[in-house]
Amino acid sequence: xxxxxxxxxxxxxxxxxxxxxxxxxxxxxxxxxxxxxxxxxxxxxxxxxxxxxxxxxxxxxxxxxxxxxxxxxxxxxxxxxxxxxxxxxxxxxxxxxxxxxxxxxxxxxxxxxxxxxxxxxxxxxxxxxxxxxxxxxxxxxxxxxxxxxxxxxxxxxxxxxxxxxxxxxxxxxxxxxxxxxxxxxxxxxxxxxxxxxxxxxxxxxxxxxxxxxxxxxxxxxxxxxxxxxxxxxxxxxxxxxxxxxxxxxxxxxxxxxxxxxxxxxxxxxxxxxxxxxxxxxxxxxxxxxxxxxxxxxxxxxxxxxxxxxxxxxxxxxxxxxxxxxxxxxxxxxxxxxxxxxxxxxxxxxxxxxxxxxxxxxxxxxxxxxxxxxxxxxxxxxxxxxxxxxxxxxxxxxxxxxxxxxxxxxxxxxxxxxxxxxxxxxxxxxxxxxxxxxxxxxxxxxxxxxxxxxxxxxxxxxxxxxxxxxxxxxxxxxxxxxxxxxxxxxxxxxxxxxxxxxxxxxxxxxxxxxxxxxxxxxxxxxxxxxxxxxxxxxxxxxxxxxxxxxxxxxxxxxxxxxxxxxxxxxxxxxxxxxxxxxxxxxxxxxxxxxxxxxxxxxxxxxxxxxxxxxxxxxxxxxxxxxxxxxxxx
Amino acid sequence: xxxxxxxxxxxxxxxxxxxxxxxxxxxxxxxxxxxxxxxxxxxxxxxxxxxxxxxxxxxxxxxxxxxxxxxxxxxxxxxxxxxxxxxxxxxxxxxxxxxxxxxxxxxxxxxxxxxxxxxxxxxxxxxxxxxxxxxxx
Numbered sequence: 047x048x049x050x051x052x053x054x055x056x057x058x059x060x061x062x063x064x065x066x067x068x069x070x071x072x073x074x075x076x077x078x079x080x081x082x083x084x085x086x087x088x089x090x091x092x093x094x095x096x097x098x099x100x101x102x103x104x105x106x107x108x109x110x111x112x113x114x115x116x117x118x119x120x121x122x123x124x125x126x127x128x129x130x131x132x133x134x135x136x137x138x139x140x141x142x143x144x145x146x147x148x149x150x151x152x153x154x155x156x157x158x159x160x161x162x163x164x165x166x167x168x169x170x171x172x173x174x175x176x177x178x179x180x181x182x183x184x185x186x187x188x189x190x191x192x193x194x195x196x197x198x199x200x201x202x203x204x205x206x207x208x209x210x211x212x213x214x215x216x217x218x219x220x221x222x223x224x225x226x227x228x229x230x231x232x233x234x235x236x237x238x239x240x241x242x243x244x245x246x247x248x249x250x251x252x253x254x255x256x257x258x259x260x261x262x263x264x265x266x267x268x269x270x271x272x273x274x275x276x277x278x279x280x281x282x283x284x285x286x287x288x289x290x291x292x293x294x295x296x297x298x299x300x301x302x303x304x305x306x307x308x309x310x311x312x313x314x315x316x317x318x319x320x321x322x323x324x325x326x327x328x329x330x331x332x333x334x335x336x337x338x339x340x341x342x343x344x345x346x347x348x349x350x351x352x353x354x355x356x357x358x359x360x361x362x363x364x365x366x367x368x369x370x371x372x373x374x375x376x377x378x379x380x381x382x383x384x385x386x387x388x389x390x391x392x393x394x395x396x397x398x399x400x401x402x403x404x405x406x407x408x409x410x411x412x413x414x415x416x417x418x419x420x421x422x423x424x425x426x427x428x429x430x431x432x433x434x435x436x437x438x439x440x441x442x443x444x445x446x447x448x449x450x451x452x453x454x455x456x457x458x459x460x461x462x463x464x465x466x467x468x469x470x471x472x473x474x475x476x477x478x479x480x481x482x483x484x485x486x487x488x489x490x491x492x493x494x495x496x497x498x499x500x501x502x503x504x505x506x507x508x509x510x511x512x513x514x515x516x517x518x519x520x521x522x523x524x525x526x527x528x529x530x531x532x533x534x535x536x537x538x539x540x541x542x543x544x545x546x547x548x549x550x551x552x553x554x555x556x557x558x559x560x561x562x563x564x565x566x567x568x569x570x571x572x573x574x575x576x577x578x579x580x581x582x583x584x585x586x587x588x589x590x591x592x593x594x595x596x597x598x599x600x601x602x603x604x605x606x607x608x609x610x611x612x613x614x615x616x617x618x619x620x621x622x623x624x625x626x627x628x629x630x631x632x633x634x635x636x637x638x639x640x641x642x643x644x645x646x647x648x649x650x651x652x653x654x655x656x657x658x659x660x661x662x663x664x665x666x667x668x669x670x671x672x673x674x675x676x677x678x
Numbered sequence: 679x680x681x682x683x684x685x686x687x688x689x690x691x692x693x694x695x696x697x698x699x700x701x702x703x704x705x706x707x708x709x710x711x712x713x714x715x716x717x718x719x720x721x722x723x724x725x726x727x728x729x730x731x732x733x734x735x736x737x738x739x740x741x742x743x744x745x746x747x748x749x750x751x752x753x754x755x756x757x758x759x760x761x762x763x764x765x766x767x768x769x770x771x772x773x774x775x776x777x778x779x780x781x782x783x784x785x786x787x788x789x790x791x792x793x794x795x796x797x798x799x800x801x802x803x804x805x806x807x808x809x810x811x812x813x814x815x
Contacts, residue, residue, distance in 0.1 A: 435707075
């Protein structure tokens with residue numbers, strides 16, 4: 047019964063949204079009644095509340111193990127802890143789409159009600175948001191109904207959540223990611239409304255700035271959590287695979303980073319207005335494209351949901367329509383948007399626009415990498431895939447040029463050209479130091495990889511130039527923008543540690559019998575396989591190995607496991623990780639051979655912790671920027 | 679007027695040159711990093727040079743997995759032809775007999791040397807080409 051009520055509430059929300067659109071578009075588009083906005087907003091708020099209540103009921107259904115609902119029966123289980131019963135809702139397509147809509151309505155209702163009562167763009171923004179929410183509501187209810195029942199009777203026990211998703215990081219990764227993806231709907235709708243309205247005297251940057259910044263924070267956290275989870279849970283020892291689904295998350299991230307920067311330029315010196323608006327529209331369009339790629343099954347990826355042409359077609363049509371609508375309005379208004387002011391070459395905003403172009407180039411390259419296999423397949427029928435080498439070669443030069451611009455722009459001023467002499471002065475110390483350190487790394491490791499050294503050098507350029515700036519701030523009291531400095535130090539650190547990781551990390555495969563000890567290399571001088579036992583847990587059996595290694599003169603105990611989940615029969619590996627500041631010792635247990643011995647994979651991964659630290663720094667920098675604005 | 683046109687022409691020409699250079703670089707790096715996907719039959723028909731890295735997908739033949747030391751040897755089949763595969767390292771959890779597998783590696787002297795093995799996060803996964811082939815059988 048509760049399922050039917052929840053279903054009914056969602057349907058009613060969709061009907062209310064249709065009413066809002068009909069009421070505003072067909073009856074009184076030009077003739078605006080005084081209370082029309084009030085009424086529309088009231089209807090919109092009610093629609094949103096219906097969605098929230100419906101989702102709340104759905105959570106209740108999941109907690110109370112209502113296995114007569116197909117989706118819950120397929121993805122939950124009565125033995126699961128309550129926490130995972132709730133998170134099982136977003137472990138597959140239908141439920142995660144529902145969550146997506148809840149966030150969409152959440153952002154929308156907060157934004158609309160925060161706007162001034164008679165804000166000139168309120169009605170148009172409301173209509174755009176209603177249209178987008180309605181599109182997704184219809185998608186959910188028509189093609190992916192989470193409320194569908196197993197008739198006439200439900201099943202007794204659910205099929206359980208996929209065990210690799212039974213993990214705290216992964217439980218909060220989708221909500222964070224979606225909050226980010228969906229948060230850019232505000233910039234999207236507001237800019238479209240602004241362009242449609244056509245009154246270009248209005249100031250629009252301030253209204254959406256912080257909303258977009260907060261969405262950026264969620265997106266960054268979401269991507270990092272996904273990466274962290276993949277690192278410790280999948281047992282491959284990697285944190286980023288250039289998988290199509292990772293790429294479609296990276297594209298909106300890059301677009302929103304470019305958007306933030308150009309927003310700063312356009313609010314500081316009144317340039318790049320049209321460009322900023324274009325980016326604001328682009329971010330959410332890329333989020334929509336991502337939703338299409340992930341949910342249509344068009345690309346074969348470890349993340350993709352099941353293949354369904356009907357869903358793919360709907361999403362392609364809907365995202366295409368929404369994006370083209372916004373882009374069309376933008377194109378129509380372009381002639382009247384030209385900023386009267388031009389970017390001064392050598393000013394801070396000129397370097398910033400250069401990096402904007404680089405970020406767009408990266409987005410384009412990723413887009414090409416994701417779609418190229420599809421194009422090739424439709425033309426020649428050949429199946430191809432594009433892996434890390436493509437992205438590494440494309441990104442190395444982009445990162446290098448971007449880092450040079452970041453280094454120079456640290457000392458550049460808004461609207462004023464910087465002399466060549468000053469540019470060389472700014473660049474001198476970081477360039478020399480970075481070259482020396484890069485050479486030292488090369489000399490010490492003896493490993494050569496041109497791409498990795500470009501990354502190391504680029505990261506060092508950013509780090510050393512900010513180091514110089516911090517010193518200047520401490521001793522000469524020169525101004526430093528704290529938020530920006532922390533975020534860019536995070537970025538420089540990321541380039542540096544990722545490249546160091548790629549040259550230093552290595553893997554050893556071992557075949558060893560119980561009670562045997564072997565030497566691995568100069569660092570791991572002894573590796574002993576002490577014990578192996580079978581443990582019974584509530585919903586899975588564990589094979590747990592005890593391994594003690596002597597590494598760099600210290601003893602380390604490691605406990606890699608294999609788990610077999612009873613309901614699904616699925617086997618997962620739990621790698622044992624001993625993390626230190628510099629490197630992680632990462633051990634996975636493989637299979638047993640006929641002679642009773644076991645295989646192990648020992649990976650030494652460098653600087654992994656620093657990858658998470660660098661993205662935490664970027665988030666921190668952003669937070670400082672937001673709060674500093676509030677107080678000033 | 680002429681001067682203005684000339685300038686405009688130069689501008690367009692430069693933009694054209696720079697962007698075609700960029701596209702060329704991207705396509706060049708695309709081509710050198712592309713991995714072609716084959717089924718065992720397709721791979722045996724095609725002339726694969728030892729230095730070409732390719733993706734091979736199929737089903738792990740029942741009863742063919744032999745492990746020795748850290749090496750795993752098995753046969754991958756598309757129900758028409760089969761290819762011996764050797765892999766050094768720990769195989770993924772979903773790697774098992776009678777189950778779909780996709781590998782990245784090189785074809786040398788009649789043996790496919792796999793550098794990476796992908797098994798999908800779905801126990802019923804089968805490469806799309808194969809589920810098609812299987813229906814035919």
